[in-house]
Amino acid sequence: MNKLMMALVLVVSVSSQAALNFDSDVPAAIKTQMIEDLNFVSQLTGNGQTPFHKAIFSAVDGKTYQTFFDTRITSVGVDSCGGGAAVACVQPFFDPNKMWLTDNFIKFSHPQIARLMVVFHEARHSESNNGNWMHASCPRPFLDSNGKDMKSIWTGAKLEGQPACDITQNGSYGSSTIMLKNISRFCTNCSDKVKMDADIYAADQLNRISRPAVKQAMIADFATP
Numbered sequence: 001m002n003k004l005m006m007a008l009v010l011v012v013s014v015s016s017q018a019a020l021n022f023d024s025d026v027p028a029a030i031k032t033q034m035i036e037d038l039n040f041v042s043q044l045t046g047n048g049q050t051p052f053h054k055a056i057f058s059a060v061d062g063k064t065y066q067t068f069f070d071t072r073i074t075s076v077g078v079d080s081c082g083g084g085a086a087v088a089c090v091q092p093f094f095d096p097n098k099m100w101l102t103d104n105f106i107k108f109s110h111p112q113i114a115r116l117m118v119v120f121h122e123a124r125h126s127e128s129n130n131g132n133w134m135h136a137s138c139p140r141p142f143l144d145s146n147g148k149d150m151k152s153i154w155t156g157a158k159l160e161g162q163p164a165c166d167i168t169q170n171g172s173y174g175s176s177t178i179m180l181k182n183i184s185r186f187c188t189n190c191s192d193k194v195k196m197d198a199d200i201y202a203a204d205q206l207n208r209i210s211r212p213a214v215k216q217a218m219i220a221d222f223a224t225p
């Protein structure tokens with residue numbers, strides 16, 4: 001590697017770290033992992049998108065995703081987020097631009113694109129001008145197509161009656177589902193594994209859309225040519 005390239009690599013890695021402030025109690029491994037995850041997403045390229053994706057993110061494109069995240073989240077801390085099965089949260093009354101990770105984010109091993117799904121879900125919650133896209137309560141009972149209880153793909157916790165659903169495609173569950181589905185369909189430099197993981201987690205999160213007409217509209221959106 002020549003000196004110019006080395007300098008560029010240094011600038012790139014320093015600038016991506018400077019964008020995010022990590023509290024000192026965020027485990028070093030988690031900090032490193034999140035920086036790697038954000039670097040990965042910042043390099044995605046795509047060759048298309050669905051109308052719902054265009055409305056929220058504007059393009060399947062790494063720099064566009066990076067700007068979306070950087071303009072919403074500036075710091076990361078560790079918190080219980082109210083306890084229970086929470087994976088991460090934003091606490092708008094305290095600081096809408098800070099994302100908190102719980103032990104559940106740290107202790108479970110999920111694919112990279114699934115961690116990014118959580119991170120972009122939380123970024124959407126930073127939008128105070130949109131009421132922070134508060135969740136809706138999941139139905140009771142809340143059953144999958146096989147009649148089994150719907151559970152969190154992250155923790156396995158039962159979801160019925162929990163504030164863990166959306167009734168719009170524009171909320172945190174909806175927007176991150178749309179993002180992953182579009183990465184699965186349109187990313188031009190993702191591995192087959194990344195695309196497959198994106199599809200699996202998008203399919204799961206789509207079930208968090210508890211208003212049938214909205215879910216149908218999303219399925220139609222994902223099938224647009």
Ligand SMILES: [Zn+2]
Pocket residue numbers: 121122125135172173
């Ligand atoms: Zn949320």
